[in-house]
Amino acid sequence: MRRTDWMWGIGVGLGLGLVGFGLRGLGVAYPLEGLFAQITHWLGTPAMFNLVHSLFGYGELAKNLAFAGAALAWLLVHPFLWWAARRRLPLGLLLTLGVYAASAFVLPGGWVAAGLYAAVFAGVILAVRRGSNPVVASSADPARRESLKTLGVLAVGLALWGEVRAQARIVWEKIAGLWPELIGQSRLYQVSKNPAFLDPNLLGRPYRLEVSGLVNRPFSLGLEEIKALPSVDLIHTMTCISNPIGGDLIGCVKWRGVPLKTLLERADVKAEAKFIVWEAADRYTESIALAEVPPEAMLAYAAENPESGEFEDLEPRHGYPTRILLPGRYGMKQPKWLSKITLSDREVTGYWAQRGWSKSAVIRTMSRIDTPRQNARLKAGEELIVAGIAYTGGRPLERVEVSLDGGKTWQKAQLRPPRARYAWQQWALPWRPQKGDYTLQVRAVEAGERLQDATVREPLPDGATGYHTLRVRVG
Numbered sequence: 001m002r003r004t005d006w007m008w009g010i011g012v013g014l015g016l017g018l019v020g021f022g023l024r025g026l027g028v029a030y031p032l033e034g035l036f037a038q039i040t041h042w043l044g045t046p047a048m049f050n051l052v053h054s055l056f057g058y059g060e061l062a063k064n065l066a067f068a069g070a071a072l073a074w075l076l077v078h079p080f081l082w083w084a085a086r087r088r089l090p091l092g093l094l095l096t097l098g099v100y101a102a103s104a105f106v107l108p109g110g111w112v113a114a115g116l117y118a119a120v121f122a123g124v125i126l127a128v129r130r131g132s133n134p135v136v137a138s139s140a141d142p143a144r145r146e147s148l149k150t151l152g153v154l155a156v157g158l159a160l161w162g163e164v165r166a167q168a169r170i171v172w173e174k175i176a177g178l179w180p181e182l183i184g185q186s187r188l189y190q191v192s193k194n195p196a197f198l199d200p201n202l203l204g205r206p207y208r209l210e211v212s213g214l215v216n217r218p219f220s221l222g223l224e225e226i227k228a229l230p231s232v233d234l235i236h237t238m239t240c241i242s243n244p245i246g247g248d249l250i251g252c253v254k255w256r257g258v259p260l261k262t263l264l265e266r267a268d269v270k271a272e273a274k275f276i277v278w279e280a281a282d283r284y285t286e287s288i289a290l291a292e293v294p295p296e297a298m299l300a301y302a303a304e305n306p307e308s309g310e311f312e313d314l315e316p317r318h319g320y321p322t323r324i325l326l327p328g329r330y331g332m333k334q335p336k337w338l339s340k341i342t343l344s345d346r347e348v349t350g351y352w353a354q355r356g357w358s359k360s361a362v363i364r365t366m367s368r369i370d371t372p373r374q375n376a377r378l379k380a381g382e383e384l385i386v387a388g389i390a391y392t393g394g395r396p397l398e399r400v401e402v403s404l405d406g407g408k409t410w411q412k413a414q415l416r417p418p419r420a421r422y423a424w425q426q427w428a429l430p431w432r433p434q435k436g437d438y439t440l441q442v443r444a445v446e447a448g449e450r451l452q453d454a455t456v457r458e459p460l461p462d463g464a465t466g467y468h469t470l471r472v473r474v475g
Contacts, residue, residue: 001083009079012124016117017074029113031103033198036070038103067195074103085125096121108283170385170414170428177371178387178426181252181419182235184305188251190317191240191331193284193351200281200337201316209299209322211263213342214273219266223321226301229258234298234325235420237391241330241352241361242459246368246468250391252424255325256311257300260293263341273343278324281337286350288326288333290343294394296422298325299338327422328394330361330463358462363393365452367400367427367444367468374470380435386413387428388442388468396447400427406439407467413442433474441467 017032024030077099085092097118104110104117172178192199209226212218234255243249264276269290277287301322302311314320319336326334332352353359367390372378390400397418401410413429427442444452456466 005083006079009082010075013075013078029104029107029109031100032074034104034107034110036067039066039070064195093122172416172426175385175387179370179389182254182306183251185303185315185318188253189249194282202321203316207321210340211267213344214270215267215343217268226258231256232259234296235423236325236327237422237424238331241332241463244459245464245466254304255300256302257298260297260299269343272345275344275347277342277344277348278335279340280335281339284335284351285348286333286335287348294327296327300325328363330363333361356461364463364465365392365444367442369440369442369468369470372472376472378433378472378474380474383430383432385428386431389424389426390444391424392446394422397425397444398447399445401443402429403441404438407441435474438472441469443467
């Protein structure tokens with residue numbers, strides 16, 4: 001291969017990647033996105049998921065690295081495609097079409113996009129072949145300048161990817177570090193199957209929610225029509241199935257929207273319908289048996305800002321214009337950017353369930369220590385409050401217990417009454433420690449003396465279990 005093969009190949013790959021991102025906004029399938037989807041499908045298998053997240057954690061890093069890897073693979077394959085097309089044009093173009101098709105076939109319209117990309121690639125190489133002599137005869141300095149330009153644009157592209165009342169002695173609102181009863185959208189975790197810059201942003205765009213399938217009266221509604229329907233408010237704790245022990249992929253928010261049953265009644269569901277299937281604007285799919293849909297299920301379009309007390313439209317990252325809320329289930333069952341509700345006689349295996357995650361996604365009981373923090377240095381003889389939150393997924397919580405000696409003995413914490421059935425609950429335990437090293441643990445106890453599962457398990461496939469444990473030193 002010549003240096004010019006690398007220069008032109010990377011240049012064309014970068015150009016197609018950037019132009020394709022713009023075309024994606026016009027509805028043209030994006031092969032780079034398809035390549036990313038295939039890589040993450042492989043990484044989402046249980047063994048690979050646990051390995052990747054043990055190395056990079058459960059945040060955005062692993063996902064962004066996967067996209068960066070897909071982009072790098074996309075760029076590096078183009079010099080070889082360029083070289084093949086330069087040596088044997090028909091064979092090289094056929095190979096190029098095959099690579100684009102393999103990248104995009106998982107996306108709607110992927111084959112058409114593959115043909116379009118291959119045509120652009122062919123047009124560029126034919127234009128270069130017609131002027132091949134000037135290209136071959138070009139001096140080293142212009143070539144180096146072109147390479148530096150390419151690397152500069154690549155660097156810019158990579159940078160873009162990176163993106164109350166007192167109870168006993170406890171005044172809940174004054175416990176430093178304790179998460180409040182309700183949080184707003186700004187503090188709520190955000191997880192999707194996409195890198196953040198590929199998430200749908202439907203602000204200012206036409207929107208229709210379609211309700212169809214095994215119904216007698218299919219219909220579609222715009223956002224203003226949805227808001228005109230009788231609304232309800234729901235305090236609902238959203239939590240991610242990938243939340244590790246003691247993690248913060250959880251948040252209790254007050255939502256506003258339309259009861260799901262209102263939409264189903266309007267559609268007049270047929271007797272043979274057994275499942276409800278969700279489809280989102282980013283092609284995410286999920287389903288649940290109609291018999292398992294909780295009565296509180298909601299099509300949400302707004303969330304309360306606790307500071308102002310006003311309801312605000314969903315932020316784009318949290319699902320604007322609408323999302324589904326299914327109390328008692330992990331977030332993977334509650335798609336954002338909802339575009340279609342279909343009643344069906346067949347179950348549809350959801351995006352994450354296809355990758356080895358739980359199909360039911362029923363929330364496991366959890367508890368967390370918010371304060372003190374891991375490895376905190378505390379003063380002997382000074383009273384402090386050990387505090388945090390607990391959540392059972394809607395099942396009655398009887399008490400929360402705290403251990404100050406690594407699980408040898410347990411003390412009952414004070415438990416703040418819940419704001420609603422699906423709200424997390426705050427708990428607190430006053431403590432005046434003496435000098436020494438301490439191992440703190442917390443566990444929740446459901447009604448009927450059902451203890452929180454103490455077995456330490458990774459989040460995949462059914463959600464993490466185990467007691468949140470941290471160590472502090474008192475001096």
